[in-house]
Amino acid sequence: MKISSTKAIMECLLEQEVDTVFGYPGGTILNLYDELYRYKDRIRHVLTAHEQGAAHAADGYARSTGKVGVCFATSGPGATNLTTGIATAYLDSSPVVFITCNVGENLLGKDAFQEVDITGIAMPITKAAFLVRDAQSIPDIMRQAFAVAASGRPGPVLIDFLKNVTSADQMIDYEFIPWRQNRQCAGIQELNSSHQLKNPEPNQQDVEKLLEMISQAERPLLICGGGVVRGKAEKEFREFAEKLDAPVAITVMGGGGFPGSHPLTTGMIGMHGSQASNVACAECDLLIAVGCRFSDRVALDPKTFAKQAKIVQIDIDRAEIDKNVLTDHHIIGSARRVLTMLNERLPQYDSTGWKAHILPMRAPSVAEDSPILTPQQILEVIRLQVPKGTIVATDVGQHQMWSIKYLHFDYPGQLLTSGGFGTMGFGLGAAIGAQMGNPDKRVIHVTGDGCFRMNCHELCTVEHYGLPIISVVFNNGTLGMVRQWQNLIYGKRFSETTLDRGPDFVKLAEAYGLHGYRVRTRAEMEEAFAKALSCGTGAVIDCILDIDEMVRPMVAAGSPITDFLLKEAAK
Amino acid sequence: MKQTISVLVENQAGALNRITSLFSRRAFNIDSLAVGVTDDPTLSRITIIVDNGNSVVEQVEKQLNKLVEVIKVRTLDESSLIGRELLLIKVSANKNSREQIMTICNICGAKVADISPTSMTMELSDTPDRIDTFEDMMRPFNILEVARTGVIALQRGGGKI
Numbered sequence: 090m091k092i093s094s095t096k097a098i099m100e101c102l103l104e105q106e107v108d109t110v111f112g113y114p115g116g117t118i119l120n121l122y123d124e125l126y127r128y129k130d131r132i133r134h135v136l137t138a139h140e141q142g143a144a145h146a147a148d149g150y151a152r153s154t155g156k157v158g159v160c161f162a163t164s165g166p167g168a169t170n171l172t173t174g175i176a177t178a179y180l181d182s183s184p185v186v187f188i189t190c191n192v193g194e195n196l197l198g199k200d201a202f203q204e205v206d207i208t209g210i211a212m213p214i215t216k217a218a219f220l221v222r223d224a225q226s227i228p229d230i231m232r233q234a235f236a237v238a239a240s241g242r243p244g245p246v247l248i249d250f251l252k253n254v255t256s257a258d259q260m261i262d263y264e265f266i267p268w269r270q271n272r273q274c275a276g277i278q279e280l281n282s283s284h285q286l287k288n289p290e291p292n293q294q295d296v297e298k299l300l301e302m303i304s305q306a307e308r309p310l311l312i313c314g315g316g317v318v319r320g321k322a323e324k325e326f327r328e329f330a331e332k333l334d335a336p337v338a339i340t341v342m343g344g345g346g347f348p349g350s351h352p353l354t355t356g357m358i359g360m361h362g363s364q365a366s367n368v369a370c371a372e373c374d375l376l377i378a379v380g381c382r383f384s385d386r387v388a389l390d391p392k393t394f395a396k397q398a399k400i401v402q403i404d405i406d407r408a409e410i411d412k413n414v415l416t417d418h419h420i421i422g423s424a425r426r427v428l429t430m431l432n433e434r435l436p437q438y439d440s441t442g443w444k445a446h447i448l449p450m451r452a453p454s455v456a457e458d459s460p461i462l463t464p465q466q467i468l469e470v471i472r473l474q475v476p477k478g479t480i481v482a483t484d485v486g487q488h489q490m491w492s493i494k495y496l497h498f499d500y501p502g503q504l505l506t507s508g509g510f511g512t513m514g515f516g517l518g519a520a521i522g523a524q525m526g527n528p529d530k531r532v533i534h535v536t537g538d539g540c541f542r543m544n545c546h547e548l549c550t551v552e553h554y555g556l557p558i559i560s561v562v563f564n565n566g567t568l569g570m571v572r573q574w575q576n577l578i579y580g581k582r583f584s585e586t587t588l589d590r591g592p593d594f595v596k597l598a599e600a601y602g603l604h605g606y607r608v609r610t611r612a613e614m615e616e617a618f619a620k621a622l623s624c625g626t627g628a629v630i631d632c633i634l635d636i637d638e639m640v641r642p643m644v645a646a647g648s649p650i651t652d653f654l655l656k657e658a659a660k
Numbered sequence: 661m662k663q664t665i666s667v668l669v670e671n672q673a674g675a676l677n678r679i680t681s682l683f684s685r686r687a688f689n690i691d692s693l694a695v696g697v698t699d700d701p702t703l704s705r706i707t708i709i710v711d712n713g714n715s716v717v718e719q720v721e722k723q724l725n726k727l728v729e730v731i732k733v734r735t736l737d738e739s740s741l742i743g744r745e746l747l748l749i750k751v752s753a754n755k756n757s758r759e760q761i762m763t764i765c766n767i768c769g770a771k772v773a774d775i776s777p778t779s780m781t782m783e784l785s786d787t788p789d790r791i792d793t794f795e796d797m798m799r800p801f802n803i804l805e806v807a808r809t810g811v812i813a814l815q816r817g818g819g820k821i
Contacts, residue, residue: 208674209674209677212674212677212678212681213681213685216726216728217727217728217729218674220673220674233728237728406726407722407725408719408722408723408725408726410722411719412719
């Protein structure tokens with residue numbers, strides 16, 4: 090059947106069961122948006138205030154639903170505005186297909202209006218970047234893009250269509266093939282011959298060897314990494330942890346891979362890791378990391394990291410093995426498959442003695458009374474008031490670390506946070522994407538005053554689409570995390586971190602047609618949050634905090650993991 | 661230690677760029693790089709020589725394998741590879757020195773590609789160290805210009821990557 094190239098692009102989206110796309114139109118992508126107009130009953134387009142917001146929204150949609158996110162933008166500045174969002178998705182292995190259009194073939198490379206080599210720019214931050222110069226290749230490339238984004242270790246893919254490829258006179262051969270079958274198509278088959286699109290099958294001998302290592306270990310520690318979340322292996326991981334009876338440390342990206350309230354949890358590990366996690370890491374004799382790449386925020390000093398332990402890495406990506414920390418053993422495969430194989434053969438162990446040493450180090454989880462509002466109080470109010478399963482999107486900095494520390498996440502996709510790239514301004518976009526993909530769940534956006542200012546223009550998207558997202562702003566009038574470093578390491582020289590300026594976030598919320606609240610005490614927070622939950626629209630809660638609140642504990646970058654610069658408890 | 665990496669890639673715009681950017685990202689210096697189309701016109705072979713520690717190169721090999729454009733990657737074993745480089749070298753030459761230059765060319769197996777009243781241009785295809793030797797021998801005659809292709813390499817024997 091002959092159909093127009095733009096129709097083929099829409100049909101290819103429907104092949105992948107895409108029903109929501111995020112984006113922003115412009116000159117070169119007009120043809121695509123014109124076609125989208127005819128498909129608006131089947132493909133819902135979410136118009137954001139800025140392309141970066143659209144990129145984060147598609148990312149948040151992908152992380153919270155497990156589906157591939159889709160984002161449209163025009164050429165030039167539209168495309169470059171996506172790049173922070175693309176890099177954020179790349180560092181956290183989130184599957185998003187970014188679709189941009191470029192100038193026509195006759196203008197390519199001539200510095201035409203709004204022209205930029207986006208496939209060149211996106212090269213180091215995508216799994217693949219396609220430039221489409223021939224309309225007939227559209228079905229193959231669309232199918233390849235989705236297959237690459239979703240397979241193995243997921244990640245973003247960019248497709249850049251030349252404008253002439255999308256013009257109305259481009260008719261191509263096309264046949265609708267649902268994605269489950271189109272893995273057999275020619276374009277995918279070629280790709281499959283060199284790149285195993287299906288997950289690598291774990292080696293049984295590697296599994297046996299780990300079982301043997303486990304049987305000899307006395308002080309095992311598990312790390313739950315982002316691979317458990319992306320691989321939706323939470324059930325398998327929980328069974329493994331309970332059979333092993335080992336303490337479980339959770340990385341930032343691993344939040345939701347293992348229940349935060351489980352009796353075996355020791356909390357975060359690394360720079361702001363709990364004392365229990367970090368001491369367990371230093372003293373364990375077997376460390377099993379699942380879907381964790383030992384980033385410099387976890388393995389602060391690779392040389393002394395888990396120095397008493399045999400280190401075992403379970404990862405789907407062969408290139409992660411031995412990259413940051415040299416391991417003693419590894420298993421290649423998806424977290425779910427490897428853990429299933431391990432669970433089949435693993436007997437029930439008992440680590441009572443080791444647990445009795447580690448678990449009591451955990452800090453009390455109840456917020457202390459205080460005349461002024463504290464971060465822990467805010468998060469406790471949120472935790473007690475929100476319905477079960479509420480999704481939390483954060484920005485980056487102190488509020489992010491506090492959220493991960495004090496809120497408990499129970500399933501993959503419940504915590505949306507930029508762990509790898511550390512993108513300030515990620516949270517609101519991600520919350521919008523998550524709310525679009527999960528209309529039945531509540532979505533809370535936890536942010537700081539610095540981060541919120543970066544992308545708060547997306548409040549118009551919250552209002553326009555009637556999304557009941559609550560932005561909780563940890564307003565300490567400073568870039569708190571940077572100030573913390575200046576406080577501890579830079580002799581209290583607070584260079585350009587004080588944010589003693591507007592806007593008034595309550596008035597800002599009202600200007601966007603949302604509810605705004607300002608709170609200074611726990612009681613006010615309880616009242617405002619309850620109102621915000623029931624007001625039916627989006628809301629902003631401006632929480633006034635002390636400027637010198639710190640994230641505890643803290644280990645300096647590059648230091649051994651138990652060299653605490655700040656201890657768990659204050660004073 | 662020098663390592664020779666042979667990479668089969670799709671013959672398309674941007675593939676070379678993507679591969680070399682992996683090396684530059686990790687701040688590895690490429691000693692030599694040669695690219696050419698293979699018997700299958702949709703594929704190119706890239707031969708890369710890097711001078712780096714073992715484990716780091718292994719890391720790059722794993723990263724290369726993840727690229728969509730890359731079909732195969734193999735680090736060639738130094739003891740069993742055939743590596744060749746092509747040299748073009750132009751030196752000053754007059755009627756007094758021509759004969760001496762010809763003697764060295766005969767010993768090294770180089771051919772004369774061009775001649776003028778004041779210069780001679782030779783071509784030589786050989787292993788990099790023998791090309792170095794020939795270049796050294798030409799130095800006394802005043803080298804005017806040198807162009808080297810970088811090494812291309814295949815594994816010995818009947819196997820292929």
